[in-house]
Amino acid sequence: MAREFCGMKILLPFALGQIILFNLGRCEPVKMYGVINSNITLSPLQKAKFKDITWKKGKDKVAEWQENEEIRYFGSFQGRAILDPSGNFTILNLTTSDEGLYEMESTDNHNPANETMLYVLENLLQPDLYCSFDGENLTVSCNGSKDSRFLNYAWDFSGSYVNLSESKVQLRYHENLHQNISCIIKNPKSTNGSSLLLETCVPKKDQRKYRYLLLIGAFIYAIVFPAGLYASKNIRDEETEVQKGSRDLVKVPLSNKQKDQDSSQASSLGKEMDRSQDDNPPFSSYPACLVRDRIAAPVASTEFQSQWCSLAPSL
Known part of the structure; x- marks a missing residue:
């Protein structure tokens, strides 16, 4: 038992190593995309002169050739496929049933991983646009294709919108209803689009x-x-x-009569100042209104000072 157990311990890592090396040696299949009713050519990864070629779809042969012999085709590929000695395999008038994993085998092929995954897509038509209105928002839906594989959506609109899903958007009612919104659909082989006038969505x-x-x-x-x-x-x-x-x-305007009275009083006061020139104190002791109005004449009395100060603002 001990010897058997030790032998398993030695063989187990070796087996795991072989599995890992086998998986690392295998590459991912080459992806190719074809369009229904069109033609496509599958080619071997290795460019060489072959003596024999066999193409398979899954486990079934689709074409076979050996040197100095005629090419044979199998199943639905009879009459709509072409195989040449370089290994190129052309399928005519593609159908959805042609989709699958293809592999080329040859005794001269030194590359064990010679697989191609073929996808057959439809040629995209203009998508259908539908819209609805709930009183506040506009919802626009884009029906691109029955085959949603590898299908991408894009929206072209100058205003703002919210993506409810890749194929459905929502707009506020305040957007300009006289403009279009466009939906563009795309797959690896074709592109198409449609437009919708927002005005048609609202009653x-x-x-x-x-x-x-x-x-x-x-x-x-x-x-x-x-x-x-x-x-x-x-x-x-x-x-x-x-x-x-x-x-x-x-400044409050005075009437002509008031101006004459004020001028007469001012003249009388001026004469009185002239008569009393020698009897008055120095200029520095004059009242503020006299100093402000630059009155240099002596002031005879306190009564004159008060009269002059009362008339000064109106002159």
Whole structure:
């Protein structure tokens, strides 16, 4: 038992190593894409002059050739396939049943992994666009193809939208209804797209309601915005006037009669100042209004000073 157990311990790592080396030596199949009703050519990875060639789909032979013999085709490939001595295998008028894993075998082939995975896709037609409206949002769906393998979607729209899925988007109702939204579909062999006018997604009555709301909004904006500008201008003008008034002295206009009376009183006071020139104190002791108004004449009396100061602002 001990010897058998030790022998298993030695063989087990060796077997695992062989499996790993075998898997590492195998490459992933080459992927090729064909279109229904078109032609495609499968080629061997090794370029050489072969003496015998066998192409298989899965475990079934599809074509076979040996040097100095005729080429034979099998099953549905009879009459719609071409095999040449370089190993190229061409399938004509592809059908969906041609899809599968193909492998070329040859005694001259030194590359054990010569596999090709063939995918047969349909030529994409214009996708169908459908839309619905729930009163607030627009939902647009794109029906690209029955064969969704390798199918990618793209949307072309100048506004904003939210992807509910790769083939469905949602838009807000406030978007411009007079513009188009486009859906583009693509697979490895073809591209196509369709457009939809958003206006067709919304019932006429809702469109009228939407237009009325736009008109009301525009009307309110046209009235409120200028009024706000005018009020703002008046406020700025009033503030400017207040600031200006705080800097300037407000002068009250006098009537002609008052001006004559004030001039007469001022003349009398001037004469009185001339008569009392020698009896007055120095200029530095004059009242503030006399110093401010640069009155250099002597002041005869306190009564004169008060009269002059009371008349000075109006002159």
